[in-house]
Amino acid sequence: MAETIPHWLSKRAELSPDQTAIELPDGYHMTFLELASASQTFAKKLAENGVKEGSHIGILSNNSIDMVITIHALSYLGAVSVMLNTRLKEEELNYQVKDADVSFIIVSDEMENRIRKMKFPVSVLINTFSQIEQSTEKNTELKTEINIDNVFTIIYTSGTTGFPKGVMHTYGNHWWSAIGSALNLGLSENDKWLATLPIFHVGGLSIFIRSVIYGIPVYLLEKYDPALIHEAIMKKDVTIVSVVTIMLKELVQLLGNNHYPTAFRCMLLGGGPAPKPLLNQAKARRIPVFQSYGMTETSSQIVTLSPKNALEKIGSAGKPLFPAQLKIGNNKGEHVGEIYVKGPMVASGYYKNETATQKALRNGWLATGDLGYVDNEGFLYVVDRRNDLIISGGENIYPSEIESVLAGMEQIHEIGVVGKNDVKWGQVPVAFVVKNEEHVTSEDIVNYAKNALANYKIPKELYFVASLPKNASNKLLRNKLIERLEKRNK
Amino acid sequence: MAETIPHWLSKRAELSPDQTAIELPDGYHMTFLELASASQTFAKKLAENGVKEGSHIGILSNNSIDMVITIHALSYLGAVSVMLNTRLKEEELNYQVKDADVSFIIVSDEMENRIRKMKFPVSVLINTFSQIEQSTEKNTELKTEINIDNVFTIIYTSGTTGFPKGVMHTYGNHWWSAIGSALNLGLSENDKWLATLPIFHVGGLSIFIRSVIYGIPVYLLEKYDPALIHEAIMKKDVTIVSVVTIMLKELVQLLGNNHYPTAFRCMLLGGGPAPKPLLNQAKARRIPVFQSYGMTETSSQIVTLSPKNALEKIGSAGKPLFPAQLKIGNNKGEHVGEIYVKGPMVASGYYKNETATQKALRNGWLATGDLGYVDNEGFLYVVDRRNDLIISGGENIYPSEIESVLAGMEQIHEIGVVGKNDVKWGQVPVAFVVKNEEHVTSEDIVNYAKNALANYKIPKELYFVASLPKNASNKLLRNKLIERLEKRNK
Numbered sequence: 007m008a009e010t011i012p013h014w015l016s017k018r019a020e021l022s023p024d025q026t027a028i029e030l031p032d033g034y035h036m037t038f039l040e041l042a043s044a045s046q047t048f049a050k051k052l053a054e055n056g057v058k059e060g061s062h063i064g065i066l067s068n069n070s071i072d073m074v075i076t077i078h079a080l081s082y083l084g085a086v087s088v089m090l091n092t093r094l095k096e097e098e099l100n101y102q103v104k105d106a107d108v109s110f111i112i113v114s115d116e117m118e119n120r121i122r123k124m125k126f127p128v129s130v131l132i133n134t135f136s137q138i139e140q141s142t143e144k145n146t147e148l149k150t151e152i153n154i155d156n157v158f159t160i161i162y163t164s165g166t167t168g169f170p171k172g173v174m175h176t177y178g179n180h181w182w183s184a185i186g187s188a189l190n191l192g193l194s195e196n197d198k199w200l201a202t203l204p205i206f207h208v209g210g211l212s213i214f215i216r217s218v219i220y221g222i223p224v225y226l227l228e229k230y231d232p233a234l235i236h237e238a239i240m241k242k243d244v245t246i247v248s249v250v251t252i253m254l255k256e257l258v259q260l261l262g263n264n265h266y267p268t269a270f271r272c273m274l275l276g277g278g279p280a281p282k283p284l285l286n287q288a289k290a291r292r293i294p295v296f297q298s299y300g301m302t303e304t305s306s307q308i309v310t311l312s313p314k315n316a317l318e319k320i321g322s323a324g325k326p327l328f329p330a331q332l333k334i335g336n337n338k339g340e341h342v343g344e345i346y347v348k349g350p351m352v353a354s355g356y357y358k359n360e361t362a363t364q365k366a367l368r369n370g371w372l373a374t375g376d377l378g379y380v381d382n383e384g385f386l387y388v389v390d391r392r393n394d395l396i397i398s399g400g401e402n403i404y405p406s407e408i409e410s411v412l413a414g415m416e417q418i419h420e421i422g423v424v425g426k427n428d429v430k431w432g433q434v435p436v437a438f439v440v441k442n443e444e445h446v447t448s449e450d451i452v453n454y455a456k457n458a459l460a461n462y463k464i465p466k467e468l469y470f471v472a473s474l475p476k477n478a479s480n481k482l483l484r485n486k487l488i489e490r491l492e493k494r495n496k
Numbered sequence: 497m498a499e500t501i502p503h504w505l506s507k508r509a510e511l512s513p514d515q516t517a518i519e520l521p522d523g524y525h526m527t528f529l530e531l532a533s534a535s536q537t538f539a540k541k542l543a544e545n546g547v548k549e550g551s552h553i554g555i556l557s558n559n560s561i562d563m564v565i566t567i568h569a570l571s572y573l574g575a576v577s578v579m580l581n582t583r584l585k586e587e588e589l590n591y592q593v594k595d596a597d598v599s600f601i602i603v604s605d606e607m608e609n610r611i612r613k614m615k616f617p618v619s620v621l622i623n624t625f626s627q628i629e630q631s632t633e634k635n636t637e638l639k640t641e642i643n644i645d646n647v648f649t650i651i652y653t654s655g656t657t658g659f660p661k662g663v664m665h666t667y668g669n670h671w672w673s674a675i676g677s678a679l680n681l682g683l684s685e686n687d688k689w690l691a692t693l694p695i696f697h698v699g700g701l702s703i704f705i706r707s708v709i710y711g712i713p714v715y716l717l718e719k720y721d722p723a724l725i726h727e728a729i730m731k732k733d734v735t736i737v738s739v740v741t742i743m744l745k746e747l748v749q750l751l752g753n754n755h756y757p758t759a760f761r762c763m764l765l766g767g768g769p770a771p772k773p774l775l776n777q778a779k780a781r782r783i784p785v786f787q788s789y790g791m792t793e794t795s796s797q798i799v800t801l802s803p804k805n806a807l808e809k810i811g812s813a814g815k816p817l818f819p820a821q822l823k824i825g826n827n828k829g830e831h832v833g834e835i836y837v838k839g840p841m842v843a844s845g846y847y848k849n850e851t852a853t854q855k856a857l858r859n860g861w862l863a864t865g866d867l868g869y870v871d872n873e874g875f876l877y878v879v880d881r882r883n884d885l886i887i888s889g890g891e892n893i894y895p896s897e898i899e900s901v902l903a904g905m906e907q908i909h910e911i912g913v914v915g916k917n918d919v920k921w922g923q924v925p926v927a928f929v930v931k932n933e934e935h936v937t938s939e940d941i942v943n944y945a946k947n948a949l950a951n952y953k954i955p956k957e958l959y960f961v962a963s964l965p966k967n968a969s970n971k972l973l974r975n976k977l978i979e980r981l982e983k984r985n986k
Contacts (some may be wrong), residue, residue: 009668010860020874021802021815055585060647151821163851178499185675189709193683219679219818312511313685325511328502328709350499370500384510420961 009178011384014426015042015078016150018218026223028071031234031242032108038221045078050143052079055110055133060083062107062160064130066090066099066121067114069205069228072135074214076112077205081158081355082148083179088172089161089206092117096124102162103130105355106172108338112138154178160357161208163302173302176207183276183305183351184216186327190310191246191272193220194325200238200247204226206469207275209248212306232256233267239270245459249286250277250480258287265292269439272296272411277386278481279406279414283414299323299388303372304330305351309386334369334380342389344401345374356375377404394431394484396425399463403435405484408465411458412437417446423465423473424487426495437465438487440473499668505532505568506640509710515631516713518561519688520903521724521732526561528711532934533937535568540633542569545623549574552650554620555603556580556589556611559695559718562625564704566602567695571648571667572638578650578662579696582607583968586614588660592652593620596662596847602628642670644947650847651698653792662847664794665698675705676817680800681736681762681786683710690737692717695808699738699766702796703812722746723970729760740767740970741774744785749778762786766797768971769878769896773904775810789813789878793862794820795841799876812875813868817841823861824870832879833891835864835933867894872918873972883973886915891952893925898955902949907936912964913955918986927955928977930963957983 011017018027019042029035036044039167049334057063063085067073080087088106090099103111103126113121118134124148126132158177162170199217201224203210217224224242229235235257247270249257249329254275273288273295280297288295294317298310309332311324326332330349334342355363366373377395378388390420397403414423420440427435439451448468456466475486501507508517509532519525525972526534547553553575557563570577578596582591593601593616600621603611608624608845616622648667654661687705691714693700705712715734717724725747728734737748737760763778763785770787777787788800799822816822820839824832845853856863867885868878870970882893887893895913899927902911910930915923929941940956945954965976 010838011840012816012821014818017818023805063583169948187676188683189711191686193678195682219677285548313545314512326502328504328507328511331502348500388691 010151010153010183011459013152014081014181014215014218015081018221024219025313028074028224029215029223029242030071031225031227031238035223038218041075041078043285044150045075046077046082047143048075048138049082049144049148051138051141052076052085052112053083053144053146054141055138055306056131057085057110061085061109064088064103064106064108064110064111065113065206066092066117067206068092068116069134069201069210069226070114070135071137071226072114073205074226075133076158077211077214077427082151082469083146083342084149084156085098086157086160089162089211089301091204091478092161098478099124100171101124102172106160106162126333144362148353152177152378155182155434159208159211161206161211161302162376166368170358171362172176173353174355174357175305176352179305180212181216181414182217182349183307184219186329186349186351187216187310188220188305189328190323192311192313194245195222196269197222197245198225198243199223200225200227200235200241200244201251202230202235203248203250204260208302208306209250210299213248223241232260236260240264243269244270245272246272248274248276251275251280252362252432252480254280255284255287258291258293260335261293262293263291269346270294271313274298274307274310276300279390279410280321281410281413282321283410289317297321297323299345299376299386303353303366303374304347305353306333308347308349311385312436315385319385322381322387325384326386332380332386334378335373341378342377344392345376345378345386345388346371392482394424396435398421398425398428398433398435398462399431401461403433403437406436408455408459408463412439412451412455414458415446415451417441417443417450420474422482422484422487424484424491426467426491429465432460434466435463436469436491437473438466438474438490440471441470499645502704503572503639503642504536504671504708507550508532508711510905515711517707519563519713519715519732520561520718521715521728521959522875528708531565535565536572537633538569539627540574540636541631542575542602543573543634545628545633547573547575547600547622550577551575551599554578554593554596554598554601555628556579556582556601556607557625557696557938558582558606559691559716560604560625561716566625567649567704568702571642573618574639574646576647576650576662579652579701581652581694581696581968586966589614590616590685592660592662593617595660596650598654599795600669607927608842611686614766615940616894620747622971636897638655642667646695649698649701651696651792655944659826659848661852663698663843664845664847665795665843669843670702670705671797671817671840672839673702673797674709675821676839676841677706677797677800677935678710678800679818682803684686684735685712686733686759687712687735688733689713690715690717690725690734692720692725692743693738698792698796698918699740699790703738722750726916727751728806730754733759735759736762736926738762738764739763741770742970744770744778744898748781748783751781753781754962760784761803764788764797764800766790768911769880769900770811771900771903772811773900779807779810787811787813789835789866789868789876791864793843794837794839795843795858795866798822798841800835801875805875809875812871812877814876815874821878825863826869832849832867832869832894834882835866835868835876835878836861837864838862854914880945881974885963886913888915888918888925888952889921890921893923895925898927898945898949898953902929902941904946904948905932905936905941905944907931907940910964912972912974912977914981916957918956921952924956925953926957926959926981928959928961928964928980931960942969 023039298307298308335344517531788797790797825834829943
């Protein structure tokens with residue numbers, strides 16, 4: 007039976023009108039009553055601009071309160087927010103706008119010039135937050151309830167290969183995700199969650215949904231700035247921060263030999279496997295890092311370490327959240343296999359892409375394309391993307407393991423490992439390295455590797471490069487490294 | 497879309513195997529892994545005794561670990577637990593067993609003799625916990641998942657009038673109820689919830705479901721004993737206790753001029769309106785009483801005070817829980833009207849009673865039959881049962897208001913107020929009083945009433961009686977008082 011709940015923002019404003027919803031580093035803050043009221047007003051202005059129930063509305067903005075208000079406003083109209091990555095190029099944006107049937111793009115004022123220069127299908131309207139703000143309010147009926155089976159957002163998977171796919175998240179997907187996280191982390195009225203991840207990704211967006219459902223403030227950073235995060239934890243009573251590896255690395259450096267206040271209870275680490283040396287550094291500083299595993303299709307984390315295990319199970323992403331299940335598809339009878347997940351936070355499919363949906367989802371189980379294993383206590387260890395697996399002389403080599411080990415060298419800033427075709431071994435690992443310091447040599451790196459890795463895992467070639475190819479979500483594009491390799495060897 | 501989640505007890509045992517699930521005052525405790533394992537074993541023994549998916553199985557027991565194991569065991573088989581009140585008389589039990597299509601009654605060892613003497617429909621099997629324990633285990637497949645739309649329990653509404661009706665609770669009803677409560681009270685890994693309310697009522701049962709979903713221990717009292725509750729709060733780290741008014745009254749007396757430890761964070765008060773003098777006494781002792789409102793049909797509380805408002809809004813039942821909604825049906829254009837509630841914790845109907853279901857539920861809104869009003873900040877005040885309303889000279893009189901005021905007299909143990917037909921006024925209030933002390937007179941009571949109540953609310957007749965008529969759930973049966981009144985006046 008399709009469940010109906012009160013509109014979550016209206017409900018939160020009823021329950022906790024004076025509670026802070028959003029706080030900025032400059033001290034500005036907005037209560038839930040103010041956020042609900044602003045969102046409802048903006049909804050009526052959007053209606054005046056032609057937004058209707060079922061409309062697909064693109065949002066192109068960096069993190070801002072306006073952006074949060076827009077997302078809530080669209081939900082008051084029953085319209086769907088299509089979250090557009092601000093790092094996308096014209097061609098990529100065009101693809102997503104067309105694929106998602108976007109009729110109207112709402113853009114931040116600062117992005118207006120950029121987007122007005124782009125060529126879109128004729129039917130796409132473009133308006134800035136400020137332009138809509140100046141509209142009159144249409145006397146339209148706003149949603150008072152949410153049917154949790156309705157689609158709330160469409161977010162394109164970053165797709166390290168192939169065309170991106172539009173993941174449809176229902177209100178229920180976001181709801182169950184928030185509840186699953188609360189059942190893992192607990193819920194305190196003193197919580198304050200820092201958001202610096204882009205809201206156009208599900209990892210950033212989900213913080214704002216949790217805030218509404220839990221009744222806790224979001225400490226919003228409009229731009230990523232490690233010094234501001236550090237200050238927010240040290241002095242602004244932030245208790246939870248969602249980060250990716252690179253952020254953790256910078257925060258550990260900023261912390262130096264200090265410690266965070268004891269009220270800071272969770273550094274939620276997502277976005278891919280983290281180097282073990284970094285996790286050990288964090289542990290030495292008593293930083294409560296909770297590794298997690300998730301993706302756009304799972305509406306953010308679906309497997310996460312718990313408070314009890316965060317410091318014991320370093321390197322593990324934890325156990326599946328309460329409403330979720332996990333299994334490993336045993337590839338070739340081995341310990342490591344493809345990770346499958348299931349649960350009510352898993353999106354039900356890709357927009358207008360039944361083929362991709364059927365390929366990814368069977369009986370509710372999502373084939374993640376990631377490889378991993380589960381230890382005898384039920385903890386997940388994510389090993390790598392299945393497509394990135396290197397097979398060398400019959401041995402499986404996981405590029406991220408090599409990357410994780412070598413990233414422990416202080417002289418290395420970043421590293422990407424891929425397989426190179428080899429007559430004798432089938433494939434061998436080779437590495438692309440971005441140096442931190444000038445004086446490191448290939449020999450230094452190989453010597454370091456020899457102490458930590460089996461011989462067949464030691465990169466057979468090393469290329470020093472200025473940067474690594476990444477996608478708009480800052481994920482390493484190993485297929486681009488392989489292309490570079492092929493060009494070099496032509 | 498019907499949502500599927502892992503079987504909640506198996507999942508909890510995976511996430512928190514060593515966490516205490518149930519603790520007894522004698523120090524015995526059982527972990528979630530042990531509880532899951534015992535429930536799975538018991539399920540296989542029940543299967544050996546013929547219990548199948550879809551079977552309706554009566555459970556007749558006072559609070560015990562065996563009873564909790566039985567409920568979980570039945571869920572592992574996909575069978576439905578029909579919770580039978582141990583205070584029911586033969587005829588009442590017979591009615592419920594027949595009405596709910598119960599094929600098999602599982603009875604506590606101590607109740608065996610009583611029930612074996614009763615005459616049931618031929619097809620009902622009766623077995624004790626011990627007898628089933630001695631069975632062999634059938635090699636049957638147990639549920640690993642829960643479809644939240646499936647029926648988990650049937651509990652008969654105590655029904656102060658008419659025949660009881662079997663309320664069907666789905667797994668989802670219990671799930672959403674537990675989540676709604678967590679979003680209100682918060683969730684701490686240090687929580688421990690005391691259960692002394694009967695498990696055959698939804699108020700007691702729901703504590704065990706929350707325990708599994710939250711991963712916190714239940715401190716289980718097999719019998720109601722105020723001294724044991726007092727000790728559990730003072731010395732056994734209990735943080736939350738669910739009580740009804742009479743229990744709160746006794747606990748306040750036991751506490752005297754002491755205070756509870758600060759870790760004790762919630763005395764969840766349900767089961768009907770509470771006398772204001774008692775709430776004031778509790779406030780003076782800084783007892784964190786959270787009044788709540790709910791019924792069997794709402795899977796326990798659906799409106800509850802929050803930590804922030806518990807001490808300010810004395811007399812209010814609070815605001816509807818996050819997934820729930822509330823409205824007042826305005827009777828005759830007045831402020832007070834019938835209370836309607838809606839939300840995914842509201843049961844979808846009564847077993848095999850479409851007429852009653854359609855009468856109670858319209859578009860998801862449950863007509864509660866209770867009267868109340870909402871203040872300008874959204875807080876609910878429950879006034880009375882609609883059927884109990886007394887109309888006197890055009891004025892509405894709520895018996896529970898008079899009862900609440902007069903219960904503040906130390907000399908009064910209990911009081912029940914009903915309307916008596918009156919030629920001049922239509923109706924007038926009259927009171928049945930159980931005295932605490934011999935020397936109180938009708939005049940004393942009327943004088944006390946004059947200071948607190950409008951003249952038309954002062955009982956026009958007072959009857960001193962030894963006890964008040966109650967149903968099996970300890971609720972005052974005002975219709976029985978009216979019958980007594982009619983007999984007196986014949």
